[in-house]
Amino acid sequence: MAGFPPIPAGGTILLHRASVPAALLEGDHGPADADGLALMEIGIAGGRIAHLRPAAAMPPDGAVDLDGGQVWPLPVEPHAHLDKGHILPRAPNPDGSFGSAIAAVAEDRRANWTAEDIRRRFSFALRCAEAYGTAGIRTHLDSDGAQAAVTWPVFAELREAWRGRVALQGVALISIDGYATPEGEALAARVAEAGGLLGGISNFPGATPEALEAALDALFRLADRHGLDIDLHVDESVDPSAATLGPVARAAIRHRFHGRVTCGHCCSLSVQEPGTVDRVMDLVAEAGITVVSLPVVNGYLQDRAPGRTPRLRGVTPLHELRARGIPVLLGGDNCRDPFHAYGDHDMIEVFTDAVRIGHLDKPFGDWPAAVTAGPAALLGMADHGRIRPGAPADLLLFRARRMDELLARRRGERIVLRGGEPAPTELPDHRELDDLFPRGG
Ligand SMILES: [Zn+2]
Known part of the structure; x- marks a missing residue:
């Protein structure tokens, strides 16, 4: 089964064909589709968003092709x-x-x-x-x-x-x-x-x-x-x-x-x-x-x-x-x-x-x-919540392309980037808290 393409470590990434909610973009983003999504290229370097432009027709050299997968700023x-x-x-x-x-x-x-x-x-x-x-x-x-x-x-x-x-x-x-x-x-x-x-x-x-x-x-x-x-x-x-x-x-x-x-x-x-x-x-x-x-x-x-x-x-x-x-x-x-x-x-x-x-x-x-x-x-987190050049590359990458794909599948496949680096997405086990509940609750 196809999943995400490999995301390189090291904080330098070129994301090709990222569907981004236009409401969360700053700068030129070209036309948005019926879901309000614009197809973008996002350049990441040094843990920050280096550039942002409408996606080119062909993937640039070394790009990670998201094939229309959505990218949001971290919520x-x-x-x-x-x-x-x-x-x-x-x-x-x-x-x-x-x-x-x-x-x-x-x-x-x-x-x-x-x-x-x-x-x-x-x-x-x-x-x-x-x-x-x-x-x-x-x-x-x-x-x-x-x-x-x-x-x-x-x-x-x-x-x-x-x-x-x-x-x-x-x-x-x-x-x-x-x-x-x-x-x-x-x-x-x-x-x-x-x-x-x-x-x-x-x-x-x-x-x-x-x-x-x-x-x-x-x-x-x-x-x-x-x-x-x-x-x-x-x-x-x-x-x-x-x-x-x-x-x-x-x-x-x-x-x-x-x-x-x-x-x-x-x-x-x-x-x-x-x-x-x-x-x-x-x-x-x-x-x-x-x-x-x-x-x-x-x-x-x-x-x-x-x-x-x-x-x-x-x-x-x-x-x-x-x-x-x-x-x-x-x-x-x-x-x-x-x-x-x-x-x-x-x-x-x-x-x-x-x-x-x-x-x-x-x-x-x-x-x-x-x-x-x-x-x-x-919350006064001025650097967060939008995708714009200069902001930290704190991004949520989804396989889901359209909004119906994103909302249809609860907890669908996603990658968390913090400062441009893939971050762990493993959830803690509810059993870890068992000792707080006498006799198993
Ligand atoms: Zn409350």
Whole structure:
């Protein structure tokens, strides 16, 4: 069976007939096809992209002929939970619901989240992500009470250890009313010290509009004081009365906030009245907020009840938000924990599922940027997410040529190039974590 042609080691490669999403190319790329792909030649030298031009009719001497196989920049994950991943064998979700997920994680955190436990699972997740070619990950970190003092040092240690392989960003995750307390102030100082972001859940129990506004004011003041960006979990519910996205946008506007604000989920926007949705989207656009959608996990958790088929899928209005000029990114969220039993930290799988769920294929247009250039910009990885001369040759090579080939075959053949060198793509075995689960789980 034909596979990839041999890729020379040494960092000097000439890729002939590479199909690249035109949305991820800078410079002259000639016409794109119906899938938004342009046929390119990519020259790599010294670990960087040396040149980029439309593919010639005949392969240049010494070229690696990809025969139309796609080439993407390495993807970037804008929203993960690497501290709670891979606990499922010891923390099952009895009914798959959102409420049960919160309870199961809280119990597991209380009983098991030592530094070593987090380090083991977090490292496992990073090895999966690395094998799939991920260049960077923004992860939320449960930061309630004493947990912050355990988790953040492990995060900082792993961020250093993985620098140059998978870039990491951390976001504090608490209920946002906590920022109006001395403990919240201390957390903000800790996060600033660690170079992280402030975040949390904007829907908290018993929140009146006044209490929500006060909590948001405390959050934005702390972010402003420490010069931190904000990344929130917003309206992760298909109850239309979950309506904190508008207040978050108004708070960003009211505080004339200079940092970047990201809102994840925004599920209830999918079930609110059209007039309300329009008004909220106007505010989100005015506030300059980036929306991160997590379609797979929304589908897993939302509208779930025993013996009943879900009707509401909780996916935020991706197309409508983007039509307003609001940056919309796609993330994987949870893997093998009570919030999502599955997942393996593969952003191409996230893209594949999101295309199917959100109808992102007519046309594909620049949706590939939602897992590459968009998150790279959000994480401040200016050198990543696009294919352009001078950028590091951090590339994902697929045998798949057309988008239907890429999306048809889950985890099809791929090569990861990091700095122009083929990188290992072997996945860690789930058995490696067995000792974390008493009696085999
Ligand atoms: Zn999340």
